[in-house]
Amino acid sequence: MDNDLLLISDYLAGDISPEDQSLVERRLLEDPVFEDQFQQRKAEIEIIRAADRARVKEGLRQQLTQEKTPIRFMSSWWIPIAIAASIAIFLLILLPNSSPGPQQLAMSYLEPMPIATSRGAEVGSDERLKRAFSLYQQGNYAAALPELEELLAQIPENEQIALLVANAYSQTGRFDKSISLYQPWDHSSPYWDVVEWNLALALVLEDRLKEAIPLLTQISEGNHFKAKQAAKLLSELE
Amino acid sequence: MGENEFQVLITQLKKGNEAGLAQVYRETSQYCIRTLIKKTSIPTEDAEDLLMDAILIFRENVLSGKLSTLTSLKSYLFGICWNLWRERNRAQEKWATAHSEIERQLFWIQTMEHSTVKEEAESTQEARVRMVTKALADMSERCRKLLTYVYVEGRSQQEIAELMEFASANVVKVTRHRCYKQWMSNIEQTQARNDGQ
Structure with a gap:
């Protein structure tokens, strides 16, 4: 032996x-x-x-x-978006002493969705899913969206991916799309609290304050995990 | 990177100093990543990952002595990247053609939902990886270095003899046998302890 x-x-x-x-x-x-x-x-x-x-x-x-070596390189499609973003930042800087509008306020509350790591590790064995999650986590929502939508088409019952799609729409400024995804959400879903908060933010960002304010009030008064933030946003909006 | 710099890098890598790999990345990333994206349309982060893996292979080739001179660093690394991409692409194509749509859906369901079988298989595999790496880590530094030089870095017996101050390549072989048996014994003991629990 x-x-x-x-x-x-x-x-x-x-x-x-x-x-x-x-x-x-x-x-x-x-x-x-x-x-x-x-x-x-x-x-x-x-x-x-x-x-x-x-x-x-x-x-x-x-x-x-x-060393802060730029690992990332801009591909050509990204350049106009980067220029537009730079102009937007430049214009924001040029607006002295102006109080932030509702959209700017709500934007500061908008966060990326966390990706559940236990499930992420499990589902991460598929290359496409891994790529989509990775793009999303890097904040490259525009590139993550088509990947996530394709995945969602294959597994429409997966609420985590649906949430990522809706949030990625908000992150890329397409609030109408995210609202249309959040609104029909099942209220008994375990994700409903997250959906409700993100829907309220998307409504503010889409300048639909008449719908957003009652929803924010409801969140702020209940036992919601974002109750404090909702109350704060409401007071800032006033 | 000129020939002189490359020779310095070889010396550093052989001494276990890996800091020079970042310089390799810096010098080649622009060309390799852009060309990969252009030729294969893969996402940027996949191209970056391929380049990192190519640099690991480059390091192994340097350590094992397969690579001792270089005319163009970026061409060499791009060649490795290209082969890696082709390998991965072939694996993906195989998966894509081997499964019907129903099988694919089943795969998705299995992947998305908690699969006890998969978890068990993964945990067994993880336990094995931990056991094997711990058994190596628990060995004396000299044995650990020797086994790493031979089995991980693929260095020649002669080079190891010089590096570790063994009297000859033959002594390296005898010591390697002793260390290898010790490593196997450590694995067996851990396995027996785990089985007994």
Whole structure:
């Protein structure tokens, strides 16, 4: 047994005579017990290789982040959006002492949806889902949207993805679309509190204050997880 | 990166200093990522990830001695990126053609909903990974280094002999056998403890 182990270890180290190499390869074909042992030893080597790669990759990632090296490159479709965003920021700066409007106020409350990590890890085995989640988490909502919508079309009952789609619409300024997704939401859904708050924000952002204010009042008066924020936003809107 | 800089990088990497890899990324990212996006239409973050993986392979090739001279760093790395992309693409195509729409839907349902079987398989796999890496981490520094040099970095016996001040390549082999058996024994002991629980 020890001889087999060392023979395999030599083979995997690439430090083996041609005769022993042929012996290993022949036994792999003829001896299932030996083949099983070989596969296990090979898997162990792959595990430590993968762990080493992960360590180096993480180190590289951290180093680039610390140095603030721009890892991202703008593809051409993004440039007009970036220019528009810069102009918007520039105009905001140029508006001295003007009190923020309802939209600006509500915008400061708008947050990305958290992605449940336990489910995220589980569903993350699919490349498309992983890509969509990753784009969303990076704040690249415009690129995440088509991916998420395609996923939602395949699994329309998945409320988490539906929430991400609706929120991504809000994040990209298409509040009418997000409202149309939030409004028919089932009130008994476990996500209803989140939906209600995001719907209220989208209504403010779409300048539909007549609908937004009663909803914000309802949130602020109830046992809602955003009750305090709703009350604060209401007072700011007044 | 000129030939002299490349030789400096080789020396650093062989000494275990990985800081130079960031410089490799900086020098090649613009060309590799843009070209990958242009040629394959993959998302930017996938292109970045491919380049990182290519840099890991570049490092391994340097450590194992497969790569000792270089005419163009960015062409070399782009070549690896391209091969990685083709490999991944082939795997995806295989998945796409091997499954009917119903199978795909079933796959989705299984993926989206909690699957006990999958969780168990994953936890077994995770436990195995932990056991194997811990068994290595628990060894003496000399054994751990030796096994890493051989099995992870693929360094030659002669180089290891010089680096670790062994009398000869033959002594490296004898010590490797002893360390490998020790590693296997650590794994077995942990496995036995886990099975007994």
